[in-house]
Structures are given as structure tokens and as C-alpha cells.
Amino acid sequence: MKKIFFLFIFFIAFQTTEAQWLFSKEKIKNKENFDKQRWSWGYFLGFNSYDFKFEYEGQAQDVIVEKSLGFNVGLLGNLRINDYIDLRLEPGVVFSGRNLTFPDIPEDNFREVKSTYVHIPLLVKFSTKRINNFKPFVVAGVSTSINLSSNENNPDDNSAGEFRMINNTNYYEVGFGIDLYLPYFKFTPSIRGIFAMTDELKRDEDPNSPYTGNIDSMSTRGIFINFTFQ
Template structure:
């Protein structure tokens, strides 16, 4: 009898506790009293907006084993820098769970490259690098900072096309993920420049391609939708334009491939 009473009391306590928790949850979040914002916003066939981005751009490099490496030591370093960007949003609703987005924007970028290749190359070719015509390139024995450090400035016109998949809306928020392809035009590439690193001009490709992946949460307010998101963008082509054949192999010959990788914190307003 005593054990039966204990069981009944325990069951009563559990039911009472569960009811109290549910009541506390409803009071805390007031789900019954809250108003849904922009209920018909996502039913539009087309919508638009703009975004601001805080960026971190870097180069992923594969170094040439002859000029860019001394044993297992890398002789070229890339330093990532923080930058900003902004752009527009155009969105087309496909169905209840999928949207197609295009988000053209501009990203202003600077990356710093350091070349520690001079002693290594000079040891390989103390009389200068041999050219096909029988002459030799000049040897730089005491490089100054303009020779060893290159600030690579880029302005990317980024045009991503993304397929977005989102979950069900919970009150005034909705999670989503997106992925797609990018076309990126570097407006400061110097690709067609006649100068190269011998006159402190670092050249990269103008037309580039890549892919992006993104996750975020959409928040609905009374007049607009705010979306904080994290995006990764990865170039698929080699951006490096090689120096002229008459330029010593201190710089671009040390790099086999060079591709941008970027991580962005994006704030979208629709």
C-alpha cells in the first residue's frame, strides 16, 4: 500500500511538473499572443533586397617545388585580410521549399604576399637564370621590401546564382541553406598590363569562376526581412598570370596554382 501511494504521488508530481513547464514556456514566449510578420512575403513570385558583407579573402597556393620550396619549407606566404562588400538580391520563388537567387555585388579586397625566394633561386642559378636566347636574367642579391612584399589589390564583381532550400517557418524565423556557382570579374587584375613583378606589378586573371555554399536564418519583422548568413566562396580556376620569360624566377615561377577562397558574414535586407 505504501509503495502504491508513493507511485501515485510520483505520477502526480511528474504531471504537475510537465504542466508547469508547458505553462512557463507559453508565458515566456507568448506563442498564442504573438503576431506573425510578413505572412505573405514568401508567397511572392519575385522579391528583391540588398546585402552588406564582411569578408576574409585569402589565396590557396600550390608552390613550385623548384622555385617555391626549399626542401619542406614554403618560400611564399599569403596573408589573409579583412574587407567589405555590398550587393543586390533578386529572388524567384520556385515552390514551397526552393527559391532561386541572384546576388550581384562588389567586394574590395587586399592580400599580402611575401616572397622569401631570393637566396634560394640565387643559390640555384648564381650567374642568373638562363634564357632560350643564351642570355641570363639579372640577379637580385639585396632585395628591398618592394621586391619581397606584394600587396595584391582586387575588386571583384561577383555574380552568384544560388539555389536555396529552406525549412518550415517557426513564428518569425526560418532556417535555410543555399549553394550555387559564381562568375567573378576582377576589375584590378592587371592581366593585360605590359609590366610584371620586375616593375612591381602583380598580375592575375580578369575572368574567374567558382562555387559558393551558404547557411543562415531569416528573421521576419513588421516591415522587412533580415537574414544573417555565413558564405564560403571558392575559385576553381588558376588566377595567376606568369611573369615574362625575361624576368628572374623569384616571383610567379615559385607558384604553380593560386586560387581565392573567401569566407563572408552577410547581412541581407529584403
């Protein structure tokens, strides 16, 4: 997660030249009437880092999760409620990867989890008053996803080398960002945490499986860094 955070800082720093006039005392405003529209549209590109949170039945060594950098892409639909509140839908596709190591198992203890999600968040955006050409905000909401790589319906389980997850997961999300009003479009870097509300583990057929038998729940948590263009 450190890599993805530093990447976010890099992109913010890259905007330093623009930031000089965003924070200046000049009263010229770019896209001055943009936020007065009832509806607005856009798209986003970004990065993610997904993790798992495990809860165990009894004592057990923690499953080791190795995270990797993933990619997000999607669309944005924004409904203006008033000057400070917006309702937004951000359907997209998320590509992520995690590697699991089960330290209690002496052999065949590694599983590669590659996931492709159709991710659909419904978010409420709370903004401050616009200052020249920037406007900070916080965002919170709920989301659902369909894991196209879940293996839920695969009859093979870990005894055959297949790690399985359920297809559908629900999350809550919180984050923050800054709207930057450039001469020809609005650019918004943001960072958001996502936290699954449901158990995502599809258990092995053997109730005493060394892979899933002692796991009470397995849920996703992660970070999104998105760059939105409107």
C-alpha cells in the same frame, strides 16, 4: 577569418531581444505572406576575408598570405520555386585586400594585392519550414567575377614590382543563414564560403621568375558575411 566570424556572431547576438519573440510560442507572424511572392527583391551589405591557396611545382617555401577585412554591397533577386527552394541572383561589388610575402626572395619580396570584383553568384536556397518568425536555410551555387584590379593586361610584371592576376574567375559557394521576419521587412544574416575553380595567377614573362616560376596554381578562397534586407 576569426575576426569576420566573431563579427557575424556579434550581429546575431545583437538580435537577442528580437530572438526572444521569434522563438516564443506566440502565433502572430510578421510578413506572413512575404514568401508566397513569385519574385522578391532586396539588397545586402557585408564583409569578406579573402585568402589564396597555392599549389607548387616541386619543393618551395609557402608564399605567406596576410588577409584583411573587406566590404561587400549588392542587390538580390529571388525566384520562389516552392515553399522550400528558391533560386537567387546576388550581383554585387566586393572590395578585398591581401598582402603576399615571398620568403625565398631576399629582397623586394612583398606584394600588396588590392582587388575590386564585380561578383555575380547564382545560388539555390534550401529552407526549412518557417517557425513563427524565423526560418533557417542552407545555400549553394556557382559564381563568376571580374577583377577590375587584376593588372592582366599590364605589360609590367614582378620584375617591375607589379603582381598580376587574370580578369575572370569562376567559383563554387556554400553557406547558411537565417531569415528573420521583422514587422516591416525581412532581415537575413548569412555566412558563405567561396572557392575558386580556376587558376588566377598571371605569370611573369620570365619562366624562371622567382615570384611565379614555381607556382602551379593560385586560387582564391574566402568567407562572406552578408546582411540582406528585403
